[in-house]
Amino acid sequence: MNNLTDHIINKKSDRIPVWFMRQAGRYLPEFREIRKKNQDFINLCLNTKLVPEITLQPIKRFDLDAAIIFSDILMIPYGFGQSVVFNKGLGPELGIIDKSNLSNINEQDFKRKLNPIYNSIKITSKNQILKNKDLIGFVGAPWTLLVYIINRVSPKKKLKKNFFTNQTLIDELLKLLIKYIKIHILNQIKSGATIIQVFDSWAGLLEEEDLEKYIYAPTKEVVDFIRTLNVPSICFPRNIKNYKKFVNIVNPDVISIDYNVNPEKLLEEIDIPVQGGLNPEKLLEDKDNLKQEVKKYLKIFKNHPYIFNLGHGVLPETNPNMVEYLIKFIKDN
Ligand code: CP3
DSSP: OHHHHHHHHOOOOOOOOOTTTTOOSSHHHHHHHHHHHHOHHHHHOOOHHHHHHHHHHHHHHHSSEEOSSSTTTTTHHHHTOOEEEETTTTTTEOOOHHHHHHHOHHHHHHHHHHHHHHHHHHHHTTOOGGGGSSSEEEEEOOOHHHHHHHHOOOOTSOOTTTTOOHHHHHHHHHHHHHHHHHHHHHHHHHOOOOOOEEOOOTTTGSHHHHHIIIIHHHHHHHHHHHHHHTTOOEEEEOSSSHHHHHHHOOOOOOEEOOTTTTTHHHHHHHHOOOOEEBGGGGGGHHHHHHHHHHHHHHTTTSSSEEOBBEEEEEETTTOOHHHHHHHHHHHHH
């Protein structure tokens, strides 16, 4: 069994596994080289020659325990037929979607549009370099995808004023999202993904009274589905106020924490494996500062199943040497 899966299933606490969100990305010169020649980000995510190559770039450089397939959570809106473009410096921008668009969404078109992703996973999972390593597939959580589909741009700190106005559209979309997120998960697992991470990047935007409808119930449905496929699930409900309640209700195999979470307090409240936490900005500081902060996490999680990761993705301005240093430090401690 791979080290990462072993940790999750058998609740190990030695030989801490390591991987990073956005480990393949703009901080790597070899990625920037490919990106420069491939301006259309969606097309890049559909390129079955380049996606396996990009996915494995960090594995070739560093002693990581898992690769995460190079893709994007917005491939689901793309599969729905919504236009998705990434403008330099502005983040993603999505096209208008209304009731008539929803009735055109169907499984055949969705699978046809996203099929290159599944082919890339098949190709990647067969690469010898991933022997004894996990290949992480992922989805956006229903809530975060709803945010992008309705808000049409990253909400930064808050949603557009009229976000909840068309409640019928929202309710219908939420149902469709749950259905197609499951399809996307199933296809990734069938193609060779061994773990699924659910990214809920905008979980922190909701008030307590809306969590049941938009986060707890739909995410639990997704996590329950992953469990029926005998694959571990990792949930990352970024900035959610009450991690304990989230874990109790949604019950994922692993909870991934952002850097605002107090890890000591969290450990008093939950007993499932924990992932992440380190502020990615620590990788921009000097080695001593980084080491102190990493030691803190390792000490707190000494006797608890812990997967080393960051509290959010690797920043583009990160020096790859610092990533290498960090991985070595964890492996040697
Ligand atoms: O972690 C990995 O290495 C796997 C690849 C991955 C990407 N996006 C590649 C990517 C993963 C897991 C994602 C998930 C994703 N995408 C999330 C959830 C995680 C999070 O960041 O909260 C979200 C919200 C998105 C949507 C999205 N995609 C945003 C907000 C952006 C940034 C836009 C910008 O201009 O920087 C993207 C683009 C994106 N996705 C990049 C990468 C490497 C950068 C694209 C580039 O090279 O220009």
